[in-house]
Amino acid sequence: MIQVQTFTFNPFSENTYVLYDETKKAVIIDPGCHNYEERKELKDFIDNQRLTVIHLLNTHAHIDHVLGNEYVKRTFGVKLHLHEKDTPILQNAEERAAFYGFPNYEGSEVDIFIEEGDIIKFGNSELEVLFVPGHAPGHVAFVNREENICVSGDVLFKQSVGRTDFPMCSFEDLENSIRTKLYKLNDEMVIFPGHGGITTIGYEKKNNPFVKG
Template sequence: MNVTCLTFNPFQENTYLLHDDTRECVVIDPGCYEKAEHEQLKQYIAENSLKVVRLLNTHCHIDHVLGNKFVADTYSVGLEIHPQDEQTLRAVPTYAPAYGFPLYAEVLPTSFLEEGDRVKFGNTELQVFFTPGHAPGHIVFYNGPEKICIGGDVLFQGSIGRTDLPGGDFDTLITSIREKMFALPDDVTVYPGHGPETTIGYEKRHNPFLR
């Protein structure tokens, strides 16, 4: 499985494209807002002859959903989120202009993902883990054979997701990390929603929020 990170919007949000040798591709948390960002995403997909088959959100804060409609419309795919984050998604239009995104266009989910579900594309399968705390319906996607986790805003290199937004809770987030993320092997690479990738083992040893 190939993991490609494209960083978009003023929040420097990491958008991920996953594909295998079948060229089927999933787009996770498209943060592309400006036309140039749309073109960058579209160009990468075209140049690599990818077929977008699924659109996933780890959670629905504004910086992770700005490109949902573009991807959904361009590639005729439905949006998949955890049901407990639908309220988070529906709130985005109410504050998007104040955050500097007056052209935000909403797309609502066509299906939902729950703990234990499997996301399949090509010859690849991702496990869904429910990891609330940063957002009420936050999920992460894990591929065991290749030891890769697309982690959204749960765990960062040397840090954790903020918990002061609506639906956030510090104790819940710490529990999600300890019970879900830290249950993974130490050599699993975590690709977060912002900043560089890290590993489970590194965060167990060095993350100041989790010692």
Template sequence: MVYKEVFTFNPFQENTYLLWDDEGNGIIFDPGCHNYEERKIITEFIESKRIQLKYCLNTHAHIDHVMGVHYIKEHFKVPFALHPKDLPLLNDAANRAAVYGFPAFQAVEVDRFLVDNEVIEIGEMKLKVLFVPGHAPGHVAFYLEEQGWLIDGDVLFRRSIGRTDFPLCNHADLVNSIQNELYVLPEETEVFPGHGGSTTIGIEKIQNPFVRA
């Protein structure tokens, strides 16, 4: 069985997801924990469940989604994976942190580059990487077909979509990603976005005011 926990971190109210299986294999997605208190919360949870983290996977590299990557990577000794097209955003993270008045961003190296349509298998967890650019040039989503779960970062939200007014965003790409990569998934697929509550593909195809099926 695969379990899921969501933590909402930093002033942007970013959702950090943690998945683990019965054997204790764990994956963390988009760690946004940006201070001691938030890092303590997630560390104590991981330790209390006796989870052995195997990967830190990021949907993209906007500052609110990477503020905890250095800590997670160093504290738990896990590899960090990102799509190569998001390297410019990761390399600019220190500047973005300064703009928003956050503590100095600690640079982090990518250990593994994600590839469109690759399948990552860790214990009972099997994730397909979907390339969904638009909100970020190297944005990806992680689809767990067996569980019917989609961790999609800042692409599709409950009754909304990701912003495209940041540098390197592209609205046409975002709409294309949603229509051709996400809306083709089973309608009962649960969507777990980078901000706010969950939804389903079926609901968004009908009710999303920005991108209809």
């Protein structure tokens, strides 16, 4: 069974996730840890739980989700997985970091490009990649259908959706991703978003004011 540990990091209150199962194999999704205290909190949890991190996954490459990428790669010896269409955003991250006041940002390179339908395995568990562009051109979500877990990044929030006023964003694409990908998941599917608290697909289909189910 997959366990989900949530950390809320950086001034953007970004959710970083560690997923692991009974084998103690783990993946880190969207490490937003940007200073010593946040990085220590993440590492202490992994050490205390005796986890072995085997993958680093990004839902997308906006700066608040990638601040800890290079730290995680270096500390745990893992490879970064990202959709190829978000490469330009990752390449621009250093400029965005300076703009938002993160002078110590360390850039990172993509090691493995992921796309719709890919399966990320860790221990006895796996995550399916869904391509859900709109908030970012290469945005993906990571889903385990058996356990009703969906790490959705910044596509769908509780009674809200991701912003589309950034460069390379599209509300039309975002709405299509939610309707044709996320809203096709089980109503019991739990959404672990990039910001804020968890929700479910069933709740959002009924109550989301931006995209009704």
